[in-house]
Amino acid sequence: MSKANTKSKNASENASAEGQTAAPEKKPKPERTSPPNHIFIGKKPVMSYAMSALIQLAQTGEVVLKARGMVISRAVDVAEIITKRLGNNAYEVKNVVIDTERVGEGENARNVSTIEIKVGRKQ
Numbered sequence: 001m002s003k004a005n006t007k008s009k010n011a012s013e014n015a016s017a018e019g020q021t022a023a024p025e026k027k028p029k030p031e032r033t034s035p036p037n038h039i040f041i042g043k044k045p046v047m048s049y050a051m052s053a054l055i056q057l058a059q060t061g062e063v064v065l066k067a068r069g070m071v072i073s074r075a076v077d078v079a080e081i082i083t084k085r086l087g088n089n090a091y092e093v094k095n096v097v098i099d100t101e102r103v104g105e106g107e108n109a110r111n112v113s114t115i116e117i118k119v120g121r122k123q
Helices: 003-018 046-060 069-086
Strands: 038-040 062-068 091-103 110-121
Touching: 038 046, 046 062, 046 069, 046 110, 062 069, 069 091, 069 110
Parallel strands: 038 062
Antiparallel strands: 062 110, 091 110
């Protein structure tokens, strides 16, 4: 056995003797406080949000796309993909709400734009 293997073997034995090899504790998932048909748009690719929205639309018939800041354009893209390309002309944009949120405290406070796009089945 080489010196490097011997050192690593001794180090792992010492660590296990000290009880340092315990598996890290898993944190419980936070409870979801938003309705299941709300999709929060972030930095993932647009198609992953579009597919998620189509699955929700098939189950509930209505989905709300929420975004704020720089990803507002991505939320608009998702809504357009659902209604124009993937939805087979079965879905439409029902409502759009734009707003501003105050984020941060004290001197770090700033305004962030938000959008909510409600997409549902055509009637």
